[in-house]
Amino acid sequence: MKLKRFLIRYYPPGIILEYEKGGHLRTKSIDLLELSPETDTDELVAEIRQSEPLVTESRVEQVKQLVLRLKHKLSQREHQHVSLFKALQAHILPLTNVAFNKSGSSFITGSYDRTCRIWDTASGAELHTLEGHRNVVYAIAFNNPYGDKVATGSFDKTCKLWSAVTGKCLHTFRGHMAEIVCLAFNPQGTLVATGSMDTSARLWDVEGGEEVATLTGHTAEVITVSFNTVGDLLLTGSFDHTVSLWEVASGRRVHTLMGHSGEITNVQLNWDCSLILSGSMDKTTKLWSAVDGKCVTTLTGHTEEVLDVCFDLTGQLIATASADGTARVYNAATYHCLVMLEGHKGEISKICFSPQGSRVLTASSDKTARLWDVASGLCLQVLEGHSDEIFSCAFNYEGDTIITGSKDNSCRIWR
Template sequence: MKLKRFHLRYYPPGIILEYEKKGCLRSKSIDLFDLTPATNPDELVAVIRQSEPLITESRANQVKQLILRLQQKQGQKNHRFCFIKELKAHVLPLTNVAFDKSGSRFLTGSYDRTCRVWDTASGTELHRLEGHSNVVYAIAFNNPYGDKVATGSFDKTCKLWSAETGVCFHTFCGHTAEIVCLAFNPQSTLVATGSMDCTAKLWDVETGEEVAALIGHTGEVIALCFNTVGSQLVTGSFDHSVSVWDVASGERVHTLIGHRGEITNVQFNWDCSLIVTGSMDTTCKLWEVVSGECVATLAEHKEEVLDVCFDLSGQLIATASADGTARVFSATTHQCLVTLEGHGGEISKICFNPQGSRILTASSDKTARLWDVQSGSCLQVLDGHTDEIFSCAFNYEGDTIITGSKDNTCRIWY
């Protein structure tokens, strides 16, 4: 094996090794989830060298410099967000918002049957993606590439568009009811769609053909997520169950049984070892991917858990509830670390910033809030919307926020 080059991954922190083996170029990652600005880089290099033969003595200083760059990125101060611009984006309420990886563009979907592509810095509409005959509900860029957009609609179709020109490449037809969730795989070769027809489907990005129909749920498929290597897909359903699917074969690997209410969201952690699920039964559950066993039930909320997510390192879990609170749990000890209190209505969306130091929540009280992960204190109230906020997102750098509201507008915060 011969080491060719290094690549840095800022969020979550890691170093990608590109190397040659038997004439083929391959890569593997050194995950540094526990890295902090206080970590001793020399000691960390020594630990890495013990387990990674590609890091020879001659490469040690190069690895140290990469670690110092990661620490410098971590040491950047979190800032207070300022309201920059309100976009009267649509003539009917928004459904979702989504950034591309660079954060230079974002999407808005709407009940007005369109998806729009926006320039973040100027607030200029770049493209209006028209062609659906009903609500555009689920939207996504094919990050990290950002050259394609997928839109899922209540008209039972998903469309694939050029993010550069706005041209529609394919219309994926086959579902018999509304499409309510979708995702690109990490390689951007497949789109997964989930529907009220109780199925999920996999579609080929290049040809537009259906690759697999994932059949087995007896209720609407409301949430789905690929793992970070694209080998598995998890789906959550109103039938109270969660399914794990092998992407290559389309076969179901596990059925995760245990929730007593509709599933609201599902997500893999970064290293693909755990799945977190939120449910209308007021609980969040943590599942081991290999065995399909439930390893923890997080039962702190008094009302429905409406959203749930991991931080990028997979060490923390955040939950949002109809009881008006959000909570942060340890993914290893399963203990509730902090409770985020202050919203005057249900919290429908929650997400970590890429650094894992802040949490963003969106609520029916017409505000979004920014929270400190360690202390649980509210750092900032993002107000100005005149109706409930049901979508919010950080960009990849964590220095820009988009909020989308039922008031037909989205707001940009830097």
């Protein structure tokens, strides 16, 4: 094995090693999820040197400089306030979803008008309209980190793969017997997973456009799909009250997580793939061990359905959003509720952490989105101006730009 170069990853903090083995270029990552501005640099570098044979004595100074850069990034104060940059009358019918590419230089919007549009974030200019679906475009995603392809899932039962560069349709994936309501790319960008109201999830080959596997076993619609950070496992959440963990290579179901008494609303694996998070209409959030599929704890407190859940990028914090109009942030290790986020006057359907993990963004039926401080639970800002409910929102990679998508047919860029 021969080390070629180091790459830095700011969110979550880590160092990527690019090395040659058997004539092939490979990568592995050293995750530094516990890194803070107070971390002893020399001590950490010594630990890395001890556990990673590719980091030889001659590379120690290089690694030290990367750790210092990561610490400097972590110590930078976030720009807490955003202003409305542009309101885009994006579609002729309500939006369904919004999503950024990895760098945040462009974003996509899906709509009931049967199209997906690609936008330039810096100017607000429309780059492409992706036309061809015969029904609502409900699920959308970039193939991050690459950002050169877009997948769209539709109520017309198909998923389409597009070039983000030219706007041309590359493949149409056919096979589902009912509406497609969720999709995700694997981290390598080689597979797309789709979930449907036909109770199945399917895996599709990006290059060849063929179906790779049909994952059956759920007894109601598959409402959410997500890959782990390595891309060898897929999570599916269903209205049948269960969550399934699948082995991507074989299509085998590894675990069925049973315990919720209501429909699943969202599921997610944490960064190191040790924990699974699930939110449900039964008003609870559950944490499960990804190793044995056992429930670790149940987070209670919401008085109405839990509509969205997520980990921060390091996997140390959990956020939950509810139809009761409140959101909560929990410590993923102790399960304690750290703060309650109160102020919305309607249900909160979407929640996400900033890449830095110090702020939370919520979208609500009260026509506003809100920015919250994780440490104090205080509302930093109310993002107002939409004339109907907001049901999609996202941060860019740097955490300094926000997109909100609304039922009012528009999206807004805040920065």
